[in-house]
Amino acid sequence: MESTLYKTxxxxxxIPGSELRREYADLxxxxxxxxxxxxxxxxxxxxxxxxxxxxxxxNAVFMDEAPASGSYLRIGVKVVEAAGTNxxxxxxxxxxxxxSLKLIKAGEGKRLELIGRSPSGVLYGVFHLLRGMALxxxxxxxxxxxxxxxxxxxxxxxxxxxxxxERGYAGNxxxxxxxxxxxxxxxxxxxxxxxxxxxxxxxxxNNVNVHEIETRFITEEGLPEVARVAEVFRNYGIxxxxxxxxAAPLAIGGIGTADPLDPNVQxxxxxxxxxxxxxxxxxxxxxxxxxxxHRPGPFAYGRDHADxxxxxxxxxxxxxxxxxxxxxxxxxxxxxxxxxxxRARAAYDxxxxxxxxxxxxxxxxxxxxPMDFQxxxxxxxxxxxxSRTNQVLEFQVTQExxxxxxxxCYLVPQWKQVLDFDTHAVSAGVQVKNIVEGSLFGMxxxxxxxxxxxxxxxxxxxHPLAQANLYGYGRLIWNPDLSAEAIAxxxxxxxxxxxxxxxxxxxxxxxxxxxxxxxxxxxxxxxWMVVPHYHYGPDVDGYEYSRWGTYHFADxxxxxxxxxxxxxxxxxxxxxxxxxxxxxxxxKCPDELLLFFHHVPYSHRLHSGSTVIQHIYDTHFGGAExxxxxxxxxxxxxxxxxxxxxxxxESRLAEQRDxxxxxxxxxxxxxxxxxxVPDERGREIY
Ligand code: GCU
Numbered sequence: 001m002e003s004t005l006y007k008t009x010x011x012x013x014x015i016p017g018s019e020l021r022r023e024y025a026d027l028x029x030x031x032x033x034x035x036x037x038x039x040x041x042x043x044x045x046x047x048x049x050x051x052x053x054x055x056x057x058x059n060a061v062f063m064d065e066a067p068a069s070g071s072y073l074r075i076g077v078k079v080v081e082a083a084g085t086n087x088x089x090x091x092x093x094x095x096x097x098x099x100s101l102k103l104i105k106a107g108e109g110k111r112l113e114l115i116g117r118s119p120s121g122v123l124y125g126v127f128h129l130l131r132g133m134a135l136x137x138x139x140x141x142x143x144x145x146x147x148x149x150x151x152x153x154x155x156x157x158x159x160x161x162x163x164x165x166e167r168g169y170a171g172n173x174x175x176x177x178x179x180x181x182x183x184x185x186x187x188x189x190x191x192x193x194x195x196x197x198x199x200x201x202x203x204x205x206n207n208v209n210v211h212e213i214e215t216r217f218i219t220e221e222g223l224p225e226v227a228r229v230a231e232v233f234r235n236y237g238i239x240x241x242x243x244x245x246x247a248a249p250l251a252i253g254g255i256g257t258a259d260p261l262d263p264n265v266q267x268x269x270x271x272x273x274x275x276x277x278x279x280x281x282x283x284x285x286x287x288x289x290x291x292x293x294h295r296p297g298p299f300a301y302g303r304d305h306a307d308x309x310x311x312x313x314x315x316x317x318x319x320x321x322x323x324x325x326x327x328x329x330x331x332x333x334x335x336x337x338x339x340x341x342x343r344a345r346a347a348y349d350x351x352x353x354x355x356x357x358x359x360x361x362x363x364x365x366x367x368x369x370p371m372d373f374q375x376x377x378x379x380x381x382x383x384x385x386x387s388r389t390n391q392v393l394e395f396q397v398t399q400e401x402x403x404x405x406x407x408x409c410y411l412v413p414q415w416k417q418v419l420d421f422d423t424h425a426v427s428a429g430v431q432v433k434n435i436v437e438g439s440l441f442g443m444x445x446x447x448x449x450x451x452x453x454x455x456x457x458x459x460x461x462x463h464p465l466a467q468a469n470l471y472g473y474g475r476l477i478w479n480p481d482l483s484a485e486a487i488a489x490x491x492x493x494x495x496x497x498x499x500x501x502x503x504x505x506x507x508x509x510x511x512x513x514x515x516x517x518x519x520x521x522x523x524x525x526x527x528w529m530v531v532p533h534y535h536y537g538p539d540v541d542g543y544e545y546s547r548w549g550t551y552h553f554a555d556x557x558x559x560x561x562x563x564x565x566x567x568x569x570x571x572x573x574x575x576x577x578x579x580x581x582x583x584x585x586x587x588k589c590p591d592e593l594l595l596f597f598h599h600v601p602y603s604h605r606l607h608s609g610s611t612v613i614q615h616i617y618d619t620h621f622g623g624a625e626x627x628x629x630x631x632x633x634x635x636x637x638x639x640x641x642x643x644x645x646x647x648x649x650e651s652r653l654a655e656q657r658d659x660x661x662x663x664x665x666x667x668x669x670x671x672x673x674x675x676x677v678p679d680e681r682g683r684e685i686y
């Protein structure tokens with residue numbers, strides 16, 4: 001497909017300004033790349049060829065020796081002397097993905113030198129070069145040395161073999177159709193390009209909830225098919241992982257148990273690992289959701305998570321594979337009458353005591369917050385609580401609770417708050433990003449994963465502007481010090497071009513969008529006031545009397561969950577001081593998390609000066625108005641953006657505008673009826 005919707009941020013439009021274009025054509029018209037390097041860098045060479053053709057309107061000439069005179073681009077690989085671990089040479093050693101770009105004067109000409117520490121490094125360098133050109137940078141502005149901060153930079157697909165996607169909002173799977181892996185993998189290849197262009201180096205290709213067909217992906221019949229997909233990603237420096245069913249030995253192995261300490265089970269997994277690596281020599285490893293939301297796990301046999309994870313890790317270890325074990329474990333059969341159980345406590349309570357018990361090739365994957373990707377939650381207290389365990393932070397790019405790609409919600413500012421959160425583990429100033437990048441506690445391997453937001457719709461992400469979340473995720477975890485605004489600006493330019501007005505307005509819309517969505521859906525950190533199961537649209541009591549542990553406890557006097565040590569569930573004690581004291585104290589607790597930590601009367605006065613009930617009214621009236629404002633800003637761009645994308649965004653913004661009003665009226669009416677307190681400003685509440 002050639003449409004602007006499809007090409008996302010890889011538009012490769014002709015460089016505007018003939019002078020700059022000529023300068024680049026002169027500098028890049030000849031590309032020197034040794035034959036040996038070129039063999040390992042096919043994707044990079046292809047990308048350059050395509051990029052130059054379309055941006056410079058020239059066909060680059062490739063040569064394997066430097067010309068005697070004139071300017072050229074030289075590409076090379078300089079392998080790192082990495083420390084000898086079993087993952088050596090498999091792309092996991094820090095530094096291997098690094099690249100440098102230098103502009104060197106040579107006689108009357110110039111030489112742009114791109115050196116990668118590995119073929120992946122070259123590929124990242126090529127994407128950096130093409131991005132810089134699209135942003136209108138001059139050659140000397142491209143110079144840099146880059147090394148990604150996080151070693152594991154992963155995407156999780158929640159795709160099912162039947163073609164559906166759990167929490168997918170952009171059509172069906174690009175991977176599967178009718179129980180099979182698709183025959184034509186060209187779209188998967190385009191996805192690999194997109195991911196690689198923002199530095200992603202790992203992908204799990206099936207849902208964490210592993211159903212019948214996917215359980216068989218690891219069999220002799222399933223693996224050749226999976227290997228086809230692995231090959232596509234391999235060319236782009238992306239390692240393929242599979243989500244596995246912990247009960248596979250029972251389900252398909254013909255063994256009457258999945259007990260991790262049973263020798264037959266252990267042997268079955270070891271043989272399975274051997275089989276997998278015969279088909280996919282650089283297989284990344286397993287992602288495991290166990291003893292979570294009815295998925296099987298080690299608990300059935302009286303074993304713990306370390307027993308389960310270590311058994312799988314032992315099977316993968318000889319091949320250099322990893323086990324990514326998810327910490328999304330809680331009691332999903334809770335009795336709402338029981339006020340002592342607190343779902344927010346669960347991950348820490350389950351995994352904290354197991355610190356130090358996991359093998360070297362196990363990573364624990366921890367969701368950013370203690371609940372479940374809400375619009376606003378505190379940061380999971382597990383970050384910093386486990387100094388002897390490899391960790392992966394899990395974000396959700398797909399907008400399950402944040403508007404399902406029908407509402408605009410640019411999530412990079414939210415992720416940045418998480419990464420920048422000061423855990424006070426060890427000392428003040430230890431931010432989540434310092435923990436997950438691994439250096440603080442000397443983790444063997446660590447990083448960030450996120451649930452993808454793409455599907456087979458032409459524009460990949462449903463809402464065209466939701467592409468910014470996928471782009472932003474990759475860029476941010478490559479370098480968590482980039483600002484959300486810089487990423488938004490960059491994405492906008494690459495996607496829509498460098499028109500000043502477009503760049504300013506789209507960036508402004510993106511940056512405003514998460515606070516706007518929060519304002520009409522989730523006041524003061526309360527969360528969960530959504531239609532059960534679908535998680536789209538308001539239903540204040542939808543989860544109130546359910547088994548999921550997701551309550552707001554609103555009554556006629558007040559609202560919020562008491563998680564203090566003094567009178568509540570004690571969840572606050574999972575944080576280090578001073579965070580613990582900040583959250584415990586009604587006075588110090590930040591407004592945006594007040595109802596997450598405290599149950600307060602509607603008349604409680606916030607730091608902002610407003611009462612809780614007035615805050616609810618104000619933010620919902622204000623939020624609905626701001627949502628309408630987004631569509632007005634967009635309409636000012638009519639004529640500056642191609643019709644296809646303009647209309648696709650316009651119709652979604654119109655839906656958001658109307659839906660935000662629905663949210664406003666449902667939430668305001670509910671709390672008005674509950675509390676009996678009128679709006680100070682006398683606006684219409686039903
Ligand atoms: C959420 C989501 C589920 C998903 C689960 C998980 O609860 O709604 O669809 O399976 O997270 O992360 O495992």
